[in-house]
Amino acid sequence: MKIEHAYTIVTSPGRNFVTLKIVTDEGTYGIGDATLNGREMAVVAYLDEHVIPALIGRDPQRIEDIWHYLYRGAYWRRGPVTMSAIAAVDMALWDIKAKLAGMPLYQLLGGKSRERVMVYGHATGRDIESCLEEVARHVDEGYKAVRVQAGVPGIASIYGVAKKDGEPYEPADADLPAEHVWSTSKYLNHVPKLFAAVRERFGDDLHVLHDVHHRLTPIEAARLGKAVEPYNLFWLEDCVPAENQEGFGLIRQHTTTPLAVGEVFNSLFDAKALIENQWIDYIRATLTHAGGITHVRRLADLAGLYHVRTGFHGPTDLSPVCMGAAIHFDTWVPNFGIQEYMPHTATTDEVFPHDYRFEDGHFIVGENPGHGVDIDEELAKQYPYKRASLPVNRLEDGTLWHW
Numbered sequence: 001m002k003i004e005h006a007y008t009i010v011t012s013p014g015r016n017f018v019t020l021k022i023v024t025d026e027g028t029y030g031i032g033d034a035t036l037n038g039r040e041m042a043v044v045a046y047l048d049e050h051v052i053p054a055l056i057g058r059d060p061q062r063i064e065d066i067w068h069y070l071y072r073g074a075y076w077r078r079g080p081v082t083m084s085a086i087a088a089v090d091m092a093l094w095d096i097k098a099k100l101a102g103m104p105l106y107q108l109l110g111g112k113s114r115e116r117v118m119v120y121g122h123a124t125g126r127d128i129e130s131c132l133e134e135v136a137r138h139v140d141e142g143y144k145a146v147r148v149q150a151g152v153p154g155i156a157s158i159y160g161v162a163k164k165d166g167e168p169y170e171p172a173d174a175d176l177p178a179e180h181v182w183s184t185s186k187y188l189n190h191v192p193k194l195f196a197a198v199r200e201r202f203g204d205d206l207h208v209l210h211d212v213h214h215r216l217t218p219i220e221a222a223r224l225g226k227a228v229e230p231y232n233l234f235w236l237e238d239c240v241p242a243e244n245q246e247g248f249g250l251i252r253q254h255t256t257t258p259l260a261v262g263e264v265f266n267s268l269f270d271a272k273a274l275i276e277n278q279w280i281d282y283i284r285a286t287l288t289h290a291g292g293i294t295h296v297r298r299l300a301d302l303a304g305l306y307h308v309r310t311g312f313h314g315p316t317d318l319s320p321v322c323m324g325a326a327i328h329f330d331t332w333v334p335n336f337g338i339q340e341y342m343p344h345t346a347t348t349d350e351v352f353p354h355d356y357r358f359e360d361g362h363f364i365v366g367e368n369p370g371h372g373v374d375i376d377e378e379l380a381k382q383y384p385y386k387r388a389s390l391p392v393n394r395l396e397d398g399t400l401w402h403w
């Protein structure tokens with residue numbers, strides 16, 4: 001069996017997605033998600049120019065060999081563009097292999113470790129009251145876990161909060177980066193009040209999460225972790241930029257609030273010290289940005305040795321293809337923690353028909369051979385690409401900060 005042809009599909013049903021399709025000479029095909037929010041066309045160029053030509057004629061069953069051909073063979077290893085391209089190939093090849101085996105992907109990985117996959121939804125609001133209403137809506141819809149993000153008095157626009165209450169949150173909201181203004185002190189003074197209000201209204205059993213989005217220093221993160229300890233968060237996410245993994249060691253000395261990190265990681269090596277020192281509790285690197293199933297499975301195995309669980313990134317800027325493959329992975333992986341779930345739009349779901357489903361706060365994995373997601377190429381053509389950039393962030397004095 002050989003790879004006969006492969007091509008990228010860029011579509012924008014409400015937001016940009018990049019999909020790689022690999023077709024064998026026997027007609028079986030697989031698809032992978034190659035979406036890198038705000039840098040989509042960089043991955044398309046990498047795939048079209050440097051990957052696809054080298055795939056033609058190869059045996060699609062040799063997933064491991066092709067992974068190393070694209071990783072070790074790249075010379076310029078790692079990085080989000082390279083690893084998203086490798087991930088898309090890997091996801092498509094696992095899809096093909098499972099289809100050839102006539103089984104859902106989770107079976108090929110090792111079978112079910114659980115019947116269903118707990119997810120967390122996103123409750124956001126421009127102020128505490130409107131945020132609490134969103135939490136209530138999620139509880140009514142059956143969610144057992146909710147991420148809580150609210151506006152901060154004195155900060156005009158903040159990460160994670162839609163421009164209008166009730167609207168979906170899409171950060172890549174402008175052709176070139178919008179500029180936001182940030183105040184750490186206003187944020188740190190406000191967040192504990194948000195979680196006091198959540199616990200007051202919803203009690204102790206609801207899992208609540210919060211995303212700091214890379215904006216604090218380690219000692220500020222330690223202060224926040226301590227301040228929210230009375231509210232027993234499921235996790236505090238991305239509390240500092242994680243290039244300096246040792247920074248998490250300092251946070252760990254001061255607080256028992258569980259820590260999650262890794263949505264921007266693209267290889268196991270970004271998290272190795274964090275995991276081996278048990279500085280974190282959840283690893284967020286997901287299939288599309290961290291080299292696909294072949295690599296993330298190794299990351300999950302390392303994490304499992306140190307009590308670290310998976311908590312895959314799952315915003316609307318990863319396509320249903322990534323979500324589908326992730327749910328198979330989540331169904332299998334022994335050290336599963338939780339799966340992020342921002343529902344895609346109905347239009348996106350039409351472009352990417354899939355067999356996974358949401359039920360009572362959980363995902364139920366599909367039983368079709370492969371990862372259970374397809375792409376309607378004719379429909380996809382109706383939604384042309386339009387550049388969209390993530391914002392940048394500045395402190396009140398104009399310093400370019402972390403977004």
Ligand SMILES: O=C(O)[C@H](O)[C@@H](O)[C@H](O)[C@H](O)CO
Binds near residue numbers: 317
């Ligand atoms: O926890 C999350 O879901 C993430 O932080 C997203 O909101 C990112 O900002 C987005 O995926 C960037 O493209």
Ligand SMILES: [Mg+2]
Binds near residue numbers: 211213237238263
């Ligand atoms: Mg995040």
